[in-house]
Amino acid sequence: MIEVVNLSKNFKKVTAVDQVNLYIEPGEIVGLLGPNGAGKSTTIAMLSTLISPTEGDVLLNQKSILKNPSDLRGVLGVVPQEIALYQDLTARENLQFFGSIQKMAKQVLNKRIDIVLEQIGLQNEPKKLVKHYSGGMKRRLNIGVAMLHEPKYLIMDEPTVGIDPQSRNHILKTVKTLNENSNMAIIYTSHYMEEVEFLCNRIYIMDKGRIIASGTKEEIKAVLSSENTVHVKLEYHSKGFVNDLLEQPMLSNINAKEGEITFTVAKGMDFLPMLLSLCEKNNVILKSFQVEEPTLEDVFLHLTGRALRN
Amino acid sequence: MIHIFKTKLLLLSRQPASFIIITVIICAFAYVLGLGSQSKLQIGVYSDLDDEKTKAYMAEFERIPQTEYILFSEEKAISLVEEGEFEVAVHLMLDGFELITSPDFMDAPLISNELTTIYSRLTQEEAILSAAPINKHDEVEKIIGEAAVHPSFHINYSSFTNDEEFVWDSKLHSLFGFSLFMVIYTVANGVYPIIMDRRMRIWDRLTISAIGKTEIYMANILYSFLMGYLQIVLVLSIFHFGVGVDFYGGFYYSLLLVIPYLICIVSLSIFIASVASTPGKFNAIIYGMAVPFAMLGGAYWPLEIVNSDVILALSNISPITYGLELLNGATINNSPFGDLIQPLGVLLFMSVVLMGVGINLMERREV
Structure with missing residues (x-):
């Protein structure tokens, strides 16, 4: 098990990570959720021994790895947010290189390369130079490199940034299968709520360098168990309408984006007459509205007062 | 280390243009300025x-x-x-x-x-x-x-030399000057991937791999050095064996004495890589620094014809000054080893300081 204890990191006068505590048990997928600048990448960098913390400790099986990081490095694979590959090499050459620096025996490495290429769905194009790959293929290879030496813990830092939905689905399924088949623990950071909901058993929500909520999906959603989320679609955006909504005491977590508005309201509260009268007052045409159970996004909004992708 | 080195060679084989172009430019400039311009x-x-x-x-x-x-x-x-x-x-x-x-x-x-x-x-x-x-x-x-x-008497001509005397061979000077100047770009091109690797997070993958940091640095340093050395050997050999430039019997000695200069340039490039956070800044510093170093170091014209005390003082900071002193000492000046200790010492001192500070700064720079 990896444990992070009171981990902090200061860059000059800025506190990027502030007293973070979390743990990852073998075989589970843990989500680290937060907007850009929340401190996820810095936490990941300390967790993967790339930078040393200002304060706190990282334990592997209850042993500190700060002074001797090689124990953790041996069981760790990291998928960086960037495409950390040599663009002028083929997929196989990249895998061969990154496998060889893990000091894998040649025969073992060649077998693993074949397996990994199949797992990431690139078995038919191992001789194409990476620079000629699509964004999704590069992302998959980026993951493949990290799991080549069969690490027990795989840290994935926003592995689906900037790719098409098809490749994204492929990656999510690959991650899920990998976890189920190999019992590899995965720490998955993202600001895409639906990815974390789909993959993770447990979730840590970070904002401004701190963990603001943690637990299973259900536990976190229970924060808003007494409320419903309402999605409203308007014909066009109206500032006056949004301002009037903000003045309504029964509504909270109001998030307006062009013609779409989301808010939470206590279960059983009859908000419809109020909504219709405000539409009429502001001359706004209501296209549709939908009442849903709260999502992680709503919880995040509730906890931080801002949307996750801001 | 060998894996990193092999991969770098593989990458070079996929993009050899820069190395070839610089080699051709050195040959062309050295020929035009040293040989071609000498009309009878x-x-x-x-x-x-x-x-x-x-x-x-x-x-x-x-x-x-x-x-x-x-x-x-x-x-x-x-x-x-x-x-x-x-x-x-x-x-x-x-x-x-x-x-x-x-x-x-x-x-x-x-x-x-x-x-x-x-x-x-x-x-x-x-x-x-x-x-x-x-x-x-x-x-x-x-x-x-x-x-x-087979004359009855062999007559050798020699002249008295002193510190003020200036012995000059335009062919050799152009060849050495342009080789030492342009090889800066080749060595810098060898160090440039360090910045790219850091930026692309490949460096992170190397850091958390089973190989140590020393091996990573050694592989990169060795690669940059060997690229520069290969280029110098290639150019000097072309002019010695192909064009027939007279090295005054010091051809192999000059190949040996160019090594400290190249180590110094590798160290300088590592230092610049440590202070330049982006590839653009690295290139700007290298390109902005190499030309003044060449001018101050006497790559274009011999320092002996320079009268300005300021320029002569500034020439002391250019590694090319010491590189040329060594190569001229090995060839046209036929200097005893004792006379070469000073430029050799300065180059090694620069190498140690720049490499030490450079690697230290690189390691301190965090996410």
Whole structure:
């Protein structure tokens, strides 16, 4: 098990990570959720021994790895947010290189390369130079490199940034299968709520360098168990309408984006007459509205007062 | 380490253009500035001698370096000098020669001296031949020929040297200057992937791999050094074995003495990589620094002709100054090793400081 204890990191006068505590048990997928600048990448960098913390400790099986990081490095694979590959090499050459620096025996490495290429769905194009790959293929290879030496813990830092939905689905399924088949623990950071909901058993929500909520999906959603989320679609955006909504005491977590508005309201509260009268007052045409159970996004909004992708 | 090194070579084989272009540029510039620009002094010739004798004399004159002799009529040769197209003409006569020169031609005594030497030798040989019986001419000619190849006395010329004296070979200077200058770009190109690896997070993958940081640095440093060294060896070999540039017997010694210079340039590049956070900044610093270093270090012109105390003082910060001192010491100056310790020491000192500070700064820079 990896444990992070009171981990902090200061860059000059800025506190990027502030007293973070979390743990990852073998075989589970843990989500680290937060907007850009929340401190996820810095936490990941300390967790993967790339930078040393200002304060706190990282334990592997209850042993500190700060002074001797090689124990953790041996069981760790990291998928960086960037495409950390040599663009002028083929997929196989990249895998061969990154496998060889893990000091894998040649025969073992060649077998693993074949397996990994199949797992990431690139078995038919191992001789194409990476620079000629699509964004999704590069992302998959980026993951493949990290799991080549069969690490027990795989840290994935926003592995689906900037790719098409098809490749994204492929990656999510690959991650899920990998976890189920190999019992590899995965720490998955993202600001895409639906990815974390789909993959993770447990979730840590970070904002401004701190963990603001943690637990299973259900536990976190229970924060808003007494409320419903309402999605409203308007014909066009109206500032006056949004301002009037903000003045309504029964509504909270109001998030307006062009013609779409989301808010939470206590279960059983009859908000419809109020909504219709405000539409009429502001001359706004209501296209549709939908009442849903709260999502992680709503919880995040509730906890931080801002949307996750801001 | 070997895996990183092999991968770098593989990447170079996929993108060899930069290495090849720089090598070609060095050769081209060194050739044009050192060899191609050295035009021969054209000397007009008109003669009172018969054709056979005139040709024989002209063939002997051609042995004087950097001179070329063209036969004209008397009127033409004189008019060429009068019109300023030729600086000098020579009139061959039975009992000697006369030089016709333009007023500002400064090398008349030198040419006159060389021609006198040749003229007296040829006249002497003719006198010997004419004094001998006709049936012995062949035998005498043979003896004269052997005497030319195996003289009774070997005469060596040497000059007194002192610190003020300036020994200069434009071919070697251009070759060394441009090699030391342009190899900065090749070495920097070898270090550049460190910045890219850091930016692309490949460096992170290397850091958390099973190999140590020392191996990572060693592989990168060795690769940059060997790229530079290979280029220098290639260029100097082309000029030594191909073009025939005289290294004054110090060809292999110069290949050895260029090593400290290259180590210093690798260290300098590592230092720049540590302070430049982006590839753009790295390139800007390298390109902005290499040219002044070349100018201050004497790559374009010898420092001995520079009078400015400021420039001479600034030349002390350019590694090219010391690189050229070493290479000139190994070749044209034929310096004893003791004279090379100072530039060698400065280069090694620069290497240690720049490499130490550079790696330290790189390691301190965090996410």
